[in-house]
Amino acid sequence: MARASNRPGLDDAAGLLPLEPADYEGHRERLRERFLAGGGDALADYEMLELVLFLAIPRRDVKPVAKRLIQRFGSFHGVLAAELAQLATVKGIGEATAAAIKTVHAAALRFAREAIIDRPVMSSWQKVLDYCRAAMAHNEREEFRILYLDAKNGIIHEEQQQVGTVDHTPVYPREVVKRALERGASSIIMVHNHPSGDPTPSRADIAMTKEVAKAAATLGIALHDHIIIARGRHASLKGMGLI
Known part of the structure; x- marks a missing residue:
């Protein structure tokens, strides 16, 4: 041979x-x-x-x-x-x-990441979504990311925090808030993907989001949104009135 x-x-x-x-x-x-x-x-x-x-x-x-x-x-x-x-x-x-x-x-x-860092999130919202889709939409395991914002809602940092299984990513509210404090963030945006292709938030997603929002608020940090990414679609918990 x-x-x-x-x-x-x-x-x-x-x-x-x-x-x-x-x-x-x-x-x-x-x-x-x-x-x-x-x-x-x-x-x-x-x-x-x-x-x-x-x-x-x-x-x-x-x-x-x-x-x-x-x-x-x-x-x-x-x-x-x-x-x-x-x-x-x-x-x-x-x-x-x-x-x-x-x-x-x-x-x-x-390239996509550099288009959102140090820019006001509301004026570059589509680019934020484009970056999240590029980074996560086709992953076969759930992944949890955080975007850190300053007092003017500019994105100052972005990082992957956890990678889980095909249908679960462990998220620890205390760790999320701790990282936000370490980054000097005034607010955060949480992002994770659903490999199933359905961006509908689960009960666990909603409960975790509310826990993070409550924990962050006690330290003066706002949870701006929690976005769920799927192939071709996304869901905003803020837009759904769940934050």
Whole structure:
């Protein structure tokens, strides 16, 4: 049995279709030209993924892999958000390609995060939602994050506090308030995701939210909102009159 190569990119060759140089080189050049001329909107999801795969897999036809990734994870965003172990289950994906995909995801999250930090939350509310969706909507486990706001409702910091299971994340009101004090926050926004796809708050979500609001208020910290993120949808407990 032949040993797998440790050279970057070569571990991803299994399952890919070799093409004559003129074929794959011409296809790649045409795809790049379409992207440069029309941006991402000019390309289908699988074609955007091809551009990402070019970074790790040279001299191969990567279209079949891009289509398998979309089929497995449902969308371009779903592919980027997939965990490394999940990506490795797709034929043709090795360590180098998985790393390239996760690098693009990390860059996108950093870009979205910088669009909300040090900006008034009410004037950038859609960007806040966009960031939360990018960071959490496709996660297969529940995750709890906190946005910390100053006295002018500017976001001064954001952090992941807990990661749980597919349907539960442990949240400790005292720890939430403690972190808010350490960050010098005047108010906070709590965010967590529902991997089920339904953003409707559970009884436990509502009870926990009220506990945090009460504990924070005793120390002069306001709970501005609690947002639940699901794929394509979200729920605001404040908007629902539950805070």
